[in-house]
Every structure is written in C-alpha cells, then in structure tokens.
Amino acid sequence: MQNTATPTHCPYCALQCGMNLTPTPDGTVEVSERADFPVNRGALCGKGRTAPAVLARNVRLTSPLVRDADGTLVPASWDEALDRIAAGLRRTRAEHGPDAVGVFGGGGLTNEKAYTLGKFARVVLGTSQIDYNGRFCMSSAAAAGIKAFGLDRGLPFPLEDIPKSGCVILVGSNLAETMPPSLRFFTELKENGGTLIVIDPRRTRTAEQADLHLAPRPGTDLALALGLLHLVIAEGRVDEEYVRERTAGWEDARAAAMAHWPEYVERITGVSVPQLRETVRLFCEPESAMVLTARGPEQQSKGTDTVGAWINLCLATGRPGRPLSGYGCLTGQGNGQGGREHGQKADQLPGYRKLDDPAARAHVAEVWGVDPDSLPGPGRSAYELLDALGTDIRSLLLMASNPVVSAPRAAHVEERIRSLDFLAVCDVVLSETAALADVVLPVTQWAEETGTTTNLEGRVLLRRRAITPPEGVRSDLEVMHELAARLGVEKGFPTDPEEVFEELRRASAGGPADYAGITYRRLAEENGVFWPCPAVEEGEDALLDAPLPDDPARETPTAHPGTPRLFLDRFATPDGRARFVPVSHRAIAEEPDDEYPVLLTTGRVVAQYQSGAQTRRVAELNAAAPGPFVEIHPRLAARLGAAEGDPVAVVSRRGRAVAPARITNAIRPDTVFMPFHWPGEGRANSLTNPALDPTSRMPEFKACAVRLEAVEREAAGEGSVERETVSSR
Numbered sequence: 001m002q003n004t005a006t007p008t009h010c011p012y013c014a015l016q017c018g019m020n021l022t023p024t025p026d027g028t029v030e031v032s033e034r035a036d037f038p039v040n041r042g043a044l045c046g047k048g049r050t051a052p053a054v055l056a057r058n059v060r061l062t063s064p065l066v067r068d069a070d071g072t073l074v075p076a077s078w079d080e081a082l083d084r085i086a087a088g089l090r091r092t093r094a095e096h097g098p099d100a101v102g103v104f105g106g107g108g109l110t111n112e113k114a115y116t117l118g119k120f121a122r123v124v125l126g127t128s129q130i131d132y133n134g135r136f137c138m139s140s141a142a143a144a145g146i147k148a149f150g151l152d153r154g155l156p157f158p159l160e161d162i163p164k165s166g167c168v169i170l171v172g173s174n175l176a177e178t179m180p181p182s183l184r185f186f187t188e189l190k191e192n193g194g195t196l197i198v199i200d201p202r203r204t205r206t207a208e209q210a211d212l213h214l215a216p217r218p219g220t221d222l223a224l225a226l227g228l229l230h231l232v233i234a235e236g237r238v239d240e241e242y243v244r245e246r247t248a249g250w251e252d253a254r255a256a257a258m259a260h261w262p263e264y265v266e267r268i269t270g271v272s273v274p275q276l277r278e279t280v281r282l283f284c285e286p287e288s289a290m291v292l293t294a295r296g297p298e299q300q301s302k303g304t305d306t307v308g309a310w311i312n313l314c315l316a317t318g319r320p321g322r323p324l325s326g327y328g329c330l331t332g333q334g335n336g337q338g339g340r341e342h343g344q345k346a347d348q349l350p351g352y353r354k355l356d357d358p359a360a361r362a363h364v365a366e367v368w369g370v371d372p373d374s375l376p377g378p379g380r381s382a383y384e385l386l387d388a389l390g391t392d393i394r395s396l397l398l399m400a401s402n403p404v405v406s407a408p409r410a411a412h413v414e415e416r417i418r419s420l421d422f423l424a425v426c427d428v429v430l431s432e433t434a435a436l437a438d439v440v441l442p443v444t445q446w447a448e449e450t451g452t453t454t455n456l457e458g459r460v461l462l463r464r465r466a467i468t469p470p471e472g473v474r475s476d477l478e479v480m481h482e483l484a485a486r487l488g489v490e491k492g493f494p495t496d497p498e499e500v501f502e503e504l505r506r507a508s509a510g511g512p513a514d515y516a517g518i519t520y521r522r523l524a525e526e527n528g529v530f531w532p533c534p535a536v537e538e539g540e541d542a543l544l545d546a547p548l549p550d551d552p553a554r555e556t557p558t559a560h561p562g563t564p565r566l567f568l569d570r571f572a573t574p575d576g577r578a579r580f581v582p583v584s585h586r587a588i589a590e591e592p593d594d595e596y597p598v599l600l601t602t603g604r605v606v607a608q609y610q611s612g613a614q615t616r617r618v619a620e621l622n623a624a625a626p627g628p629f630v631e632i633h634p635r636l637a638a639r640l641g642a643a644e645g646d647p648v649a650v651v652s653r654r655g656r657a658v659a660p661a662r663i664t665n666a667i668r669p670d671t672v673f674m675p676f677h678w679p680g681e682g683r684a685n686s687l688t689n690p691a692l693d694p695t696s697r698m699p700e701f702k703a704c705a706v707r708l709e710a711v712e713r714e715a716a717g718e719g720s721v722e723r724e725t726v727s728s729r
C-alpha cells in the first residue's frame, strides 16, 4: 500500500467533503486537508475528522458472527456464515415464496453497492420486497420534484451558486450542525449583500445566522408556504411571463393559495402577518432567490404536498431554471442522492427508471441478461416493509441501516425484527439491529474500498481505497457475489467496483439519472461529474475511450461535460414546462389533545451521525454529545417542575422515552425536541408516529403528540418513579 496521501471523501453525510488519507503504522489512516475539492475547500466537521477511529479493530467487526444453539452470537468462518444465509433465504423462498424474503438497504451504500443490491433482490432472490432508509430521508422532496420538474436531483445547481444569489430561504435545515462546512456558502451570501431566511421551530445555530428567523409550529410549513404565495399574488409579485412561458397548472394552484389568508396562516403557524410580508418582500425583491428544504418540512405525513407548496412559491416568482435561483433539497446521507437512483428503492430500476415502465424493464433486463417478465413489480415502502416482518416477510437481508434506532415507532419495529424467521445483517460494527441477527457479516469501510457516491449537488465522486482492510472482513460486493453463487447465479455479480460501475453506466444510459458518460478515469481527473452525463457517441468502446471535455488533444466533442445546472432551457417534463400542484393545508396526523398536549419534533446534533452506530464508537464525539436529551422551553419546564438536567419522561401513544431536560428558550413553548441518535431508554423513535405521506410513504418524524412526566431516579438507578404530569392548559 502506498504511503502517500490518497485524495478521497468522507464516509458520512451528503456533502461528501474531500479529504486526504495517509496510512499510519497502526493500520488506520490519518486525515488531512484536501483543499482542491470545491464543496468544503479543506474544511471538515468533527465527524469527518475522526472517521478513522471506526477503522480500529477494537471498535469494528472483524469476523462473521452466527447465532449458536444457546442463542448467542459467536465467531464463525465466512463459508459457514454465507452458507447459513443462503440456507435461510432459500428456506423462506421454498416455504413462503420469493416475496417472503425482504431486502433493506441504505443511502450510505456506494452507487455500485446500491445498484448491486437492487439487482440481487430482483435477479437472485426474485423478490419485490426491497426498500431502503432513504425513504425516511428525502423521499418527499424527491416525489415533489418529480411531480413539478419531471426529475429529482437534490440541488439543481452547485452549492457555489448560493453566495451569489439574492436571497435564500432555508426551510427546516440545521446545516450549521448537519453539514457544517456548507455554512460558509451562507455567510458569503450575507457578506455579498444577500438575505438568509431560516424557518425552524427552534432557534438553531443555523437560525442564529439568519437575517430573519420564522419559528412556525411543527408540521405547518404547508400552510406557511401557501400564505406566502397568497401574499405574492395579493401584492402583484407573480412573474406572469414566466408562469405563461414555462409552467402549467397555475390557475388551480393560485385558487388554492387564495384560500389561505395571511391571518388564517398566522393562526395555524404562529408566524405573524408582518413576518410573512417581510419574507415575501425579501424573497421577491432581488433578481435571484432560492428555497432549500431539508428534513423539517419533508419528514411529515404531508411532506410531498409541503415541498410542492414551496416549489409553487418558486415557480410563481419565476425562480426555477433561472440563474442563481430555484428550488433545491439538501439530501442527507453520504450517497443519499446516488442511493436513490440505481434501484434499491421499492419501485425503481437503475438510472432512476420506473419498475412499472415496460421500456425501462426491457432496457435493464437486457443489461442484466434476464427476461423482462422475470423482474418483479414494485414492493412495499420502508416502514411498511418493516411492519410486515414476521408476517408476510419471513427473512430479511439488511445492509447499511440500523432501524432498531432510526425507524419510527421503533419498539414495534424491533419486535417485528425479533419475530423474523431469519435475519442477516452486513455492517461494519455490531449495531443494535445487527445484534438481533442470526448471521452478521463484517464488511470493509470507506477507506478500505473504492466506489462512487453522488453528493447532494448531483456530483458523482470517486471514493478511493487508501488502506488494506484487516483480515476477516469482505466488501458488500463480495458478499453479494458469494450469496448469488450459493443461490445459483454464478455470473453478473462482480466484486470489482469499477466493473460494476461499467455495468451501471449501461443500465442507467438513457434514463433520467444518466451516468453513461462517466468513467472512473474521468472521476479521478475531474473533481466529480454532474449527472445527467449521457454518452455522446454510441457504443461501449466509444464510452470508454471518450476524451475528456478539457482534453486539448480531443478532436470531436465525444465526452459529455456533465450538467451542473438543470432546467435552464426546459424542465424534464414531456412538454418542458414545470407543473404547479394545487395543494391545501391539512393538519398533522396526530394533533395534541388533553392527554398528549405537547408536540415532539426530532432531529440531529452536530457530533453524532444518524443511529449513532458509527459515531457513538468515537470517544471525541461521545465527549461532545454523550447522550440523549429533551429540549424544553423554560415555561413548559416550570409547569413540569423540571430543572436543567432532570430526567424527563416523554410519553406518546407508541411508547415512552426518558432523557435529561435541556432547558432553553430557543424552542417554542408548545414543542419539545429530541435528537434520535441513541438506543435504549432515551430512544426518540420509541415515540414517533409512523403516519405515512400518501405519495412518498415518508413517516411523520417531525411532529407527534406527547405528554411530559417528571421522573425521580431512585438512588440505585433501578427504574424511575413518576412524579407529576404536565396537563394541558
């Protein structure tokens, strides 16, 4: 292995910060600044900086584990572990049919792995029952983007456009904590005279940076966007020419917005009419403006309509497809974008093709060398799949997710997982979900393997192998290769990521997310390539030999340069026009009442990542964020009689969680907030409501009804005694 620095990318979030890795004598790597990558220009957050800690042998898994006769997980050989998985999946298929085998993937998987997992499910297992954790992430924004623009790429422009825009509205994003190096784009926006508006029920570190902070009641962003559009119309700020030339469906959307009077919206959201007017003024006056959403407005049972309403606002004011303007979604996971394009989604084939489209089935079946009729149809969404475990779905292969901590109504999901006939988990650590498996396979990590990811801008990147993995671990691609062979499919599951990528290029060619013109060689030489990037010339050889766009020796423009900015000439709809969606406000699925009078919302802290499976194993991060907490406004805390640090029980119709109070007037008095990174007593998802968005099937992580109970811990720490309940006013 080389001793020089390898330029690569962070294992965690969708920013995919560039970093250099240098091997150390103890077998891990040292992270150093990589200034040439434009997204982070060398900056890293604490998670990225400490990521090598998870490579250590005392933290990660280095041997397969199988459950022995006593029910304990014990080390086993790879052959035994793989044989057991093949036998478990085969038995379920024989007894209950192929759809009784489920597959659950993750947006942290590289494009190559996500592609192979989708193919494995459809071709080897023949099951329709595959979905992934991205359903819990950006699926509402994806659904709304497809409806409005005909295409879902998180950001239709590079992040570097942000500082040059006139105004940015950030809806429910706490990027100062969730993507810290990206904050620079927003501080530069302000330095350049642009305006930052943040919409969040909490005055977060991000909101503190804003020129204007609106703090709506959780779950009311749809009404808020409609109220703003109402004012845009009433104040004569609609860009009539744009609406005429570039959109369809305005009349119905306009009528729906006109029914949302500012005073009515103020009552629903708690945002005052003057604040609504100020927002409209700041957004409409500059020549360019953007709306960016994240999980706040999206993780709602009306997330798709909510994002649709924000897109309507952008369309009415003539923003999408104009310079430094438009709507974007800040995707979350490391490969949150690519992971939603290449077929691990229930209804999807590679290249963002639809599984129920006959032409898409024919194209992909040809690449895969199978009969199109052998491909199963669409399956269940993530929560519905987890909910069916132990009943319709008897065996599960899970890769890169930890639903025991991260799924809504987690106690129920955990119980469903426990009721499976057979569970196999591939992970790098023994996560809470892996600990329930019959077989656990230890896999290689980011620094030990090569693969591509697609960041939140739609920029395809090459993550490079920098060190040799330890004995005893294998890559996810090797796992799928071995399992396919054991299940009778000898070909089509290569273990070399570049070979998989070459096939992915062909499978995606002509689809909405077209990677055909992208090669590992290009990715190594350019700082990523934005999709769509079709192959200009036909034929595989032409693809491979295509000169780079900036190659001075090239004769004909054979390589496509990629597409940093979308929709400049037309939208990806059949007629090229964007679509307004007529949407109206509706309540959250579970409004507070006398029994459960308080709203709970959930989210993240800077030092922990997701279910915490990786970051809870890093000492420096645990020191910064040691455990769960409940953010409570002083007024609510006083009613409860809770002081800073006192344990508080949060109780919903689904369960109960206990965590110390963190008293702050940075949150609305009617709302409490819990981060979801921890298992056990403080697990936020014991409480959350799996009410699903009808289109995206996104659960309502961001709003449910709870009551608070003060608890007194007994000296011995056994159990807790209820002291007092906060009643409704």
Ligand SMILES: Nc1nc2c(c(=O)[nH]1)N[C@H]1C(S)=C(S)[C@@H](COP(=O)(O)OP(=O)(O)OC[C@H]3O[C@@H](n4cnc5c(=O)[nH]c(N)nc54)[C@H](O)[C@@H]3O)O[C@H]1N2
Pocket (backbone or CB within 6 Å): 013, 014, 137, 171, 172, 173, 174, 175, 177, 178, 179, 199, 200, 201, 202, 204, 217, 218, 219, 220, 221, 294, 295, 296, 297, 331, 332, 333, 601, 602, 603, 604, 605, 606, 607, 608, 609, 610, 611, 673, 702, 703
């Ligand atoms: N440190 C850290 N960084 C991460 C992650 C992590 O786990 N930890 N995860 C990555 C992933 S996968 C994702 S998806 C992103 C998520 O990134 P973000 O979306 O920024 O993260 P969240 O904290 O889930 O939610 C953002 C904000 O939404 C607010 N909010 C809650 N309810 C509502 C509401 O009803 N309306 C509005 N407007 N806002 C509301 C919350 O108060 C919170 O501040 O972060 C990525 N980066």
Ligand SMILES: Nc1nc2c(c(=O)[nH]1)N[C@H]1C(S)=C(S)[C@@H](COP(=O)(O)OP(=O)(O)OC[C@H]3O[C@@H](n4cnc5c(=O)[nH]c(N)nc54)[C@H](O)[C@@H]3O)O[C@H]1N2
Pocket (backbone or CB within 6 Å): 106, 107, 108, 109, 110, 133, 134, 136, 137, 138, 295, 299, 332, 333, 399, 400, 401, 402, 403, 405, 406, 407, 408, 426, 427, 428, 429, 431, 443, 444, 445, 476, 602, 603, 604, 609, 610, 611, 612, 613, 614, 676, 684, 685, 688, 701
């Ligand atoms: N209450 C509440 N719940 C939420 C959210 C919220 O805001 N509030 N947010 C939701 C969102 S946006 C998301 S994205 C989900 C995320 O929640 P999860 O799906 O649980 O995501 P992670 O914790 O990242 O789990 C990834 C697992 O895969 C492992 N892993 C990492 N890389 C690889 C790999 O290459 N191969 C394999 N086989 N394993 C790997 C990690 O060690 C870890 O155990 O949580 C959702 N849950």
Ligand code: SF4
Pocket (backbone or CB within 6 Å): 010, 011, 012, 013, 014, 015, 016, 017, 040, 043, 044, 045, 046, 047, 048, 049, 178, 179, 180, 181
């Ligand atoms: S912001 Fe995201 S990609 Fe960048 S270092 Fe932190 S976790 Fe990694």
Ligand SMILES: [Mo]
Pocket (backbone or CB within 6 Å): 136, 137, 138, 332, 333
């Ligand atoms: Mo996410």
